Amino acid sequence: MIKLTDIRKAYNQGRDNEFWALNGIDLKIEPQRVTALCGPSGSGKTTLLTIVGCLARPTSGRVHLRERDISGLPERFLTEIRRSTFGFVFQQFNLIKGLTARDNVMLPAYPLGGDWRALHDRAESLLDTLKLGHRRHARVEWLSGGEQQRVAIARAMINDPEVVIADEPTANLDTALSREFMAILENLKEQGKTILLTSHDPLVVESAVVDTVVNLRDGRLVGAD
């Protein structure tokens, strides 16, 4: 579904502090499977995630999404692909404070201009599925870490994306909540979603839910299981 060819990414290119985060990555991400990018801090996991998720463009190399080369597309088209194909769960959750759980969930759908009532119902149903229905009117800053993450997951799912991208999803959760997250992940997989996540948490990497673990170090692939 997603094919990366010789992906290289440099930050501050041409300056004294030039830094190559990725040094020639070749990778295929299979549809409807869970792929985990694993590696120490600074290995390039998050950078790779941003390139796959159309949040950034590679300095060189090609990204193919369903046979379509998307690596050179302008920002507007990348946004369109990002919105329709990917759902993001960020490490810090990145919810908008002051808004309710439901408003946060609805945010990615606003620019699409769909029917508000339908969107409203979909957000509530997602929150119900994630056992957060009773907290839908609560401001996100009043929620616990686990609840915030579930709001972030619901937000990622609101546009019904094919691919869910999660950056270090269990980094801010205790063991019980991490297990809960893995259960949600399994459920998403059963729904046919493609899942790409970064983690160095054994609970995630060694979980049966994860189909493929990709190891990274210094911006290069170490080996794929």
Add this chain to the structure above:
Amino acid sequence: MRTWIEKQKALIDFTLSSLARRKLKNLGLLLVYTLIVFILASVMLFTHALRHEAAQVLKNSPEVILQRMVAGRHDLIPPGYLEKLGRIRGVQKKEGRLWGYYYDAVVKANYTLMVPAAGAFTAETITDGSIVIGAAMARARGLTPGNLISFRSYSGRLFSFTVADVLPHSAELVSADLILMSEADYRAFFDITAGYYTDIALSVANPQEVRNIAIKLAETLPDSRPILREEVLRTYESIFNWREGIVLVLLSAAILAFAIFAWDKASGLSAEEKREIGILKAIGWETGDVIKMKFWEGALISLTAFLLGYIAAYLHVFRFSSALFEPVLKGWAVLYPRFELTPVMDGFQVATLFFFTVFPYTVATIVPIWRAAITDPDAVMRG
């Protein structure tokens, strides 16, 4: 189209909940903003209504007034002048007028004494020994029809008059200090012998002819000065413009302070706001969507302030008689006219105020957002 509307609705919905998050700050801003619009709109509405009122009043006044000048000062028209004018083509009617001022030491006010034009509605009411007075004067002296009032004339003689009637409240703007009396009483009171007049009023049918007639008048009676109605109107305009200017100058410091405050609020982006823009972009908002959302934020605040301020100003001027600016804008007098202005609004004036209040604020909100919104969305991943 439907998608576009739904999208704008969603953006406005988000903007509203976004504004509600900083309730106190935004309400404070809205309040100050509304106050500024209120002040500016009050001054504009009031002076415009006054100008309109003055124009309405002068509409029925004679097109040309002829005054005699002696040593550069206004003097009485001597006998024979009306006849000397003869027949001037275009002049419908010419009439000698009698009016003057009288200072009443009791209330420390100046009255305007006048003999009504022949055929005026008051002429039948005013017989020798009776007067019709303006409403403000009636208030100042506590007079009602039937009362007796005495004035000592400039020659030292005491005159007593019966108040026959009080002029209607609606005409107070021009009749607050007026005393209408018969010609005989007037001449006796001011000691002006028959044949003399204060000035001459001429009615001209064709407005195009007014200037030519004025030239002819000046040629026929070189010691006289023709005053045209349009000149009087222009003088009123300048007075009201001047007063409007004074108020605006006095308020300029407050307006400037608000402008700086609003600009700062609108153009400065907090770290929190920048972070939020990053999140919105990362979850699929385009740069244009973020700008639209911020546009709605600026537009909602400034439009609400404009509407509230303008409505408040309208009520202030036309319902509460401009209680706040009355002394400066109307002028000062002992006999203060109490009147309600006819509500008039000038489209161009509304548009000007709209442009100078809503437009700059909305632009000030968008510009910094545009700078922030074009940053790469991957920054959020690293935050």
